Amino acid sequence: MRILIALFVSTIFSFTAMADITVINNVTVLTMENDRIISPATVLIDGDRIIYVGESSQAPSTNDAATVIDGSGKYLIPGLTEMHGHLPFTSWSAVEQERILFLYLAGGVTTVRGMLGDPIQFVLRDKIAAGEIAGPMLYLAAPSLNGNTVASPAHGRELIRRYAGEGWDLQKIHPGLTRAEYDAIAEEANGLNFPFGGHVPAEVGLERAMDAGQASMDHMDGYLQMFDGGQREMTDEDFKTLIDMTKRSGTWVVPTQELFNLLIGGGDVDALSARPENRYITPEQLRRYRGRAEQANGNANRLAVENRQRLLKALADAGVNIALGSDAPQLFSVPGFSIWREIEVMKAAGLTDEQILNIGTQAPGKYFADKDSFGTISQGSRADLILLNANPYEGIEAVFDQAGVMAAGRWYSRQEIDARLDQIAEDVR
Numbered sequence: 001m002r003i004l005i006a007l008f009v010s011t012i013f014s015f016t017a018m019a020d021i022t023v024i025n026n027v028t029v030l031t032m033e034n035d036r037i038i039s040p041a042t043v044l045i046d047g048d049r050i051i052y053v054g055e056s057s058q059a060p061s062t063n064d065a066a067t068v069i070d071g072s073g074k075y076l077i078p079g080l081t082e083m084h085g086h087l088p089f090t091s092w093s094a095v096e097q098e099r100i101l102f103l104y105l106a107g108g109v110t111t112v113r114g115m116l117g118d119p120i121q122f123v124l125r126d127k128i129a130a131g132e133i134a135g136p137m138l139y140l141a142a143p144s145l146n147g148n149t150v151a152s153p154a155h156g157r158e159l160i161r162r163y164a165g166e167g168w169d170l171q172k173i174h175p176g177l178t179r180a181e182y183d184a185i186a187e188e189a190n191g192l193n194f195p196f197g198g199h200v201p202a203e204v205g206l207e208r209a210m211d212a213g214q215a216s217m218d219h220m221d222g223y224l225q226m227f228d229g230g231q232r233e234m235t236d237e238d239f240k241t242l243i244d245m246t247k248r249s250g251t252w253v254v255p256t257q258e259l260f261n262l263l264i265g266g267g268d269v270d271a272l273s274a275r276p277e278n279r280y281i282t283p284e285q286l287r288r289y290r291g292r293a294e295q296a297n298g299n300a301n302r303l304a305v306e307n308r309q310r311l312l313k314a315l316a317d318a319g320v321n322i323a324l325g326s327d328a329p330q331l332f333s334v335p336g337f338s339i340w341r342e343i344e345v346m347k348a349a350g351l352t353d354e355q356i357l358n359i360g361t362q363a364p365g366k367y368f369a370d371k372d373s374f375g376t377i378s379q380g381s382r383a384d385l386i387l388l389n390a391n392p393y394e395g396i397e398a399v400f401d402q403a404g405v406m407a408a409g410r411w412y413s414r415q416e417i418d419a420r421l422d423q424i425a426e427d428v429r
C-alpha cells in the first residue's frame with residue numbers, strides 16, 4: 001500500500017511540479033496507432049516527450065505554470081517525415097542553413113532523413129536539440145558512394161567502415177557503382193549493421209539491390225526499368241512481380257513522385273512558377289528552375305509518368321512499405337512545402353487520405369523504430385505534432401491548414417511561423 005501511494009504521489013508530482021509542461025486541451029487526436037481517434041482529448045508534453053494522451057475527462061490536472069494550447073475544434077496529427085530531404089552544407093552561410101531547417105518545420109515536417117551528408121549537419125542537429133536553432137529531428141545519410149567517390153571494392157569497404165564509425169545513420173548510394181563495388185559495400189555495411197539506401201545503380205539492378213538488403217529504393221529507381229516502363233504500358237502482371245519482390249525484401253519505397261514526374265514528364269512552367277511557396281526562394285533560383293522545367297518539357301515521357309502513378313497506387317494497395325519524400329530542395333521543391341506537393345501527387349495517383357496520412361506519419365516511425373519512438377501520438381513518443389484546423393480523414397488537404405507545429409516538444413504557433421516566413425520572403429527578394 002505504501003508503495004502504491006508513493007507511486008501515485010510521484011506521478012502527480014511529475015505532472016504538476018514541472019514548469020515546462022505543455023497541455024493541448026479539447027482536441028481531436030488522430031493517434032495513427034491503427035484507426036484510434038480520441039475526442040475530446042488532452043495531450044500532455046514534458047520536454048520532448050508525450051507523457052499523457054487520453055480523454056480530457058480522465059486527464060491529470062496540471063498547475064498554473066503549464067503552457068496551455070486550446071485545441072477546440074482542431075485536429076492533432078503526428079508531424080510529417082521527409083524521407084528524402086537535403087540538408088545544409090558547410091559552404092552555406094549560417095542564415096541559409098537555418099532558413100532551410102526552418103522551412104521544413106513551417107511545412108509541418110518534424111523529421112528529415114537527410115540524403116547527402118556533410119559534417120556540418122551533426123553540428124546543426126546538436127544545435128536543434130539544444131534549442132539554439134529551430135528545425136526538425138535529423139537522421140543523416142553519410143556522404144555519397146558513387147562512381148566518382150569509390151575507386152574499387154576495397155575502397156568501398158574502407159569508406160563504409162569510416163562512415164559507420166563516424167556515426168552517420170545510413171549510407172547514401174548514388175549511380176555509377178560497379179556490381180563488384182556495390183557487392184563489397186553491401187557486405188561490409190551489413191556486417192556492421194549499417195543501413196544503406198538511395199539510388200539503384202544501373203549495373204546492379206533492382207533484384208540484386210533487394211537481395212543485398214538495401215534499406216530504401218528512392219525515386220522508385222529500377223522499378224520501371226525492369227519492365228521497360230518508359231516504352232510500354234506496364235501490366236498488372238508486371239506490378240504483381242514488383243509488389244512480390246518488394247514485400248519479400250521488406251525494403252522501403254520513397255517515390256519522390258512529384259519531382260520525378262516533373263523530371264520525366266514535364267510540367268506547366270507558368271503554373272509551377274506561380275506557386276506561393278516560391279516566395280521563399282531567390283528570383284535567381286526561380287529562373288534556374290524555370291529553365292530546367294522547360295528542358296524537361298523538351299523530352300517529356302507521359303507514358304512513363306502514367307506507369308509510375310499506376311505503380312504507386314498498386315504498391316500502396318498491396319501494403320508495401322512506402323514513405324513520403326520530396327528530394328527538397330530540387331526543382332520547384334521548397335523544403336517543407338514540397339511535401340505538400342508530394343501529397344497532392346499521391347492523391348492524384350488514387351491513394352486514399354488514410355493511406356497518405358499513414359505514409360507521412362506512422363510509416364517513417366516504423367522505419368526509424370530502432371532510433372526513437374515517433375510517428376504516432378502515444379505516451380512516451382517524441383512530441384512531434386501538427387495542430388490542424390480541419391480533419392485530414394475528410395480530405396488530406398487539411399494537412400496544409402496548420403494552426404501550429406510542435407517539434408520535439410517545442411511549440412511554434414501559426415503567428416510565429418508566419419512572422420518568420422514573412423522575414424524569409426523579405427530576405428530572399
Ligand SMILES: [Zn+2]
Pocket residue numbers: 084086115327
Ligand atoms: Zn536526393
